[in-house]
Amino acid sequence: MTHSQRRRIPDAAVARLPVYLQILNNLHATNVARFSSDELAALAGVNAAKVRKDLSYLGSYGTRGVGYEVTYLIHQIRRELGLMREWNVVVVGAGNLGCALAKFGGFAPRGFPVVGIVDNDPKKIGQSTGALKVSDVRNLQKLVKDLEVTIGAITTSTSAAQSAADALIEAGITSILNFAPIVLAIPSSVSVRNVDLGVELQILSYYEQMRIEQSDSKSQQKSNAVPV
Numbered sequence: 699m700t701h702s703q704r705r706r707i708p709d710a711a712v713a714r715l716p717v718y719l720q721i722l723n724n725l726h727a728t729n730v731a732r733f734s735s736d737e738l739a740a741l742a743g744v745n746a747a748k749v750r751k752d753l754s755y756l757g758s759y760g761t762r763g764v765g766y767e768v769t770y771l772i773h774q775i776r777r778e779l780g781l782m783r784e785w786n787v788v789v790v791g792a793g794n795l796g797c798a799l800a801k802f803g804g805f806a807p808r809g810f811p812v813v814g815i816v817d818n819d820p821k822k823i824g825q826s827t828g829a830l831k832v833s834d835v836r837n838l839q840k841l842v843k844d845l846e847v848t849i850g851a852i853t854t855s856t857s858a859a860q861s862a863a864d865a866l867i868e869a870g871i872t873s874i875l876n877f878a879p880i881v882l883a884i885p886s887s888v889s890v891r892n893v894d895l896g897v898e899l900q901i902l903s904y905y906e907q908m909r910i911e912q913s914d915s916k917s918q919q920k921s922n923a924v925p926v
Contacts, residue, residue: 787850788842795877
């Protein structure tokens with residue numbers, strides 16, 4: 699089955715592919731050659747049927763009694779996620795988070811080198827952050843063109859995030875990673891992934907509260923138990 703013949707993968711399945719890839723890379727690093735859908739499901743925290751369905755979108759069905767070949771499946775997922783090439787990233791917002799992203803060396807090995815960082819604060823423009831210098835946001839369009847940038851990361855304040863998104867879109871960027879806790883108004887042709895740490899903490903607080911309530915409930919049951 700050729701790439702053009704493959705059907706579009708559902709968004710939920712696409713979100714799971716990077717998780718599978720990370721697990722597979724770890725398996726490969728420990729010289730594991732093959733694995734079953736049950737094993738991958740247990741490591742990924744999903745059911746085996748869902749794993750098999752997700753992998754079927756890649757044209758990979760495994761072999762009964764043998765399972766999946768780790769190296770080949772890594773190649774399939776990398777191909778489907780567009781990881782056979784690099785995607786240059788520009789950061790908009792040279793605050794603490796933006797500078798941390800610019801300095802972080804873990805993106806380039808995964809195919810996402812941060813090649814530029816911009817801001818509108820004269821005090822920050824020209825300052826070094828890692829191997830990069832902060833550029834004026836007014837030069838964003840030229841930077842995107844010259845450095846062949848394909849992804850923009852917004853690390854500005856909430857009030858400046860929409861302006862940052864508008865500047866990225868005007869510069870030709872169609873994929874945005876947004877760290878600002880705000881819903882951006884963007885055209886349907888632009889893909890946005892929102893990384894809201896506050897939301898993630900709220901989700902964690904839900905599970906912590908559940909643990910507390912379950913613990914309290916068990917304690918109450920024990921205290922109400924009638925001695926035999």
